[in-house]
Amino acid sequence: MMQDYLTIALSKGTLLKPTLKLLEEAGMPVEGVTEDSRAMVFNFEEEKIRYIMCRPTDVPTYVEQGAADLGIVGKDVIVEQGKDVYELLDLGYGYCRFVVAVPREKDKVNLRELNYKRAATKFPVVAENFFRSQGLQVEIIKLHGNVELAPIMGIADMIVDIVSTGRTLRENNLVELVKIMDSTTRLICNRVSYRTKYDQIRPLLESFAKIIEKGGNK
């Protein structure tokens, strides 16, 4: 029976390393947990902990449906998907920000002048909500990657994307026009698990909070 296990969905990719470091610091078992292995599920019988290795965009789904009790994933993914989960803690690492970026030659443009223009993005919900909140009508073009290509190829006038250092923007001759919001890694929780497995979740929450307060794990 898996019911007595606490299942945590981990994001593959850049968040994994700092996530494993945080888990280890909090006294959780992490030996052999890696995205390079073929295993996608890691059970620690003694501690009754199970990790599942997911694409970041799938983490909220596993948590909302209760397949995982907890998940560790970026705010960018959470805000785009709007799933019904508890967002419990800001883990601090994995900083990035949502921005509207335009080709360099248009860096003097005013946001208002982008009304009725086209924006390419992997985050159509965030983009739509932002432009609407500004009273603007912008056509959203949903792409799955390499969004920077869209203005170069002329299918969009601007992009909405997440950036951390801004290097990719510079390399593609784009400049940040407006920041929409900041994003860091969050701990999310299924709404039923939060109630039925609270005794297992609470100690974890407390040790995470302590580590973050100490300013560790940046």
Place this chain on the structure above:
Amino acid sequence: MKNKKIPKGLRDLLPEEVRKKRIIEARLISLFASYGYKEVITPTFEYLEVIEAGTGNIREELFLFLDREGGILSLRPEMTVSIARLASIHLAEEKFPQRLCYIANVFRHVQPQLARYREFWQAGIELLGASGVWADVEVISLAVKALKAIGVKDFKVSINQIGIFNSLLEDGSLDYEDRVRIRELIEKKDLVELTRLLESMDIDEGLKETLVKMPVLHGGLEILDQLPYIERNARASAAALDLIEIYEALKLCGVIENIVVDTGVLRGLDYYTGIVFEGYSPDLGYGLLGGGRYDNLLGKFGLDRPATGFAIGIDRLALIVDEPCPTSPVYLVGGRDIGQVMKKCEELRLMGYVVEMDVERRSRNELEEKAGTVPGCQVVYID
């Protein structure tokens, strides 16, 4: 006609699923009946004004269409509003309290996934015209008994009093925009942003601490000690006192093992005014039942009476309970003369057996062969 599409989020129920659903429904209705709740049926759709009078603005979740006179209609998204409307028309002259129950399909335009469909089934009760702790205790006990009757294991019913949160939010030190923002963040369960917002506000530290903790506290009555600001707000204290009284009464009613006090339970719909509760099982990541007190809803339809009730999600129960299929013997009756075959069938049916007549007019050997493939199937052949 080769088009096999069905609208998104809807399902066919096959015999085995229907069998389970009917067992669950029968148990619930007979339990409700034993408490004096009488079953009613209301129309599948209502005027939008009626739905919105109760639920507030949930238009994004409604299936809307027009009638030929230009009225806007909505498939019912839940049953409580319809029952309130029914009561205001048909029960105004009756003696209260009135106890009503229902089994109904309801419709919401949600993103479909496991345990969340656009048409789903609810069973529920409404106790109309009764205020006070005893009425709430009856309804909450009945919710516990219902989950027990279905065989749900290790479930909890979390209770809260919505008046605590609402009164604190209306506390003089918060302006309108802050209230809207706090409510929004709590409904989105974004505790990170909530903490930040409260930290940035220039309000009483005790109120901040109380609002931050409320969404996540659960346990026994002792959790109220961690919400110090409640005592400083008269209406919040009164609501907390109501919660305490109900909890103490539930102790005396033998259902307390399944009860948790949970100040995070707020319920989405606008009409709740007092105690609210939700049922959970560790086997499913979604709630099983929800309900509470709604003292102003009947008044919206001109019948000023308090009320309390709950609804259970039948589809969700079906996902987590087993109802093993009974293997009572089935008879397969065949032969040459339809009159005699039919007579034999009737005899066996009167004895309580399930009997299939061989409509394909097989021989005895063919019939034996067919019966061999069905467990517990016996053949009667009439020459």
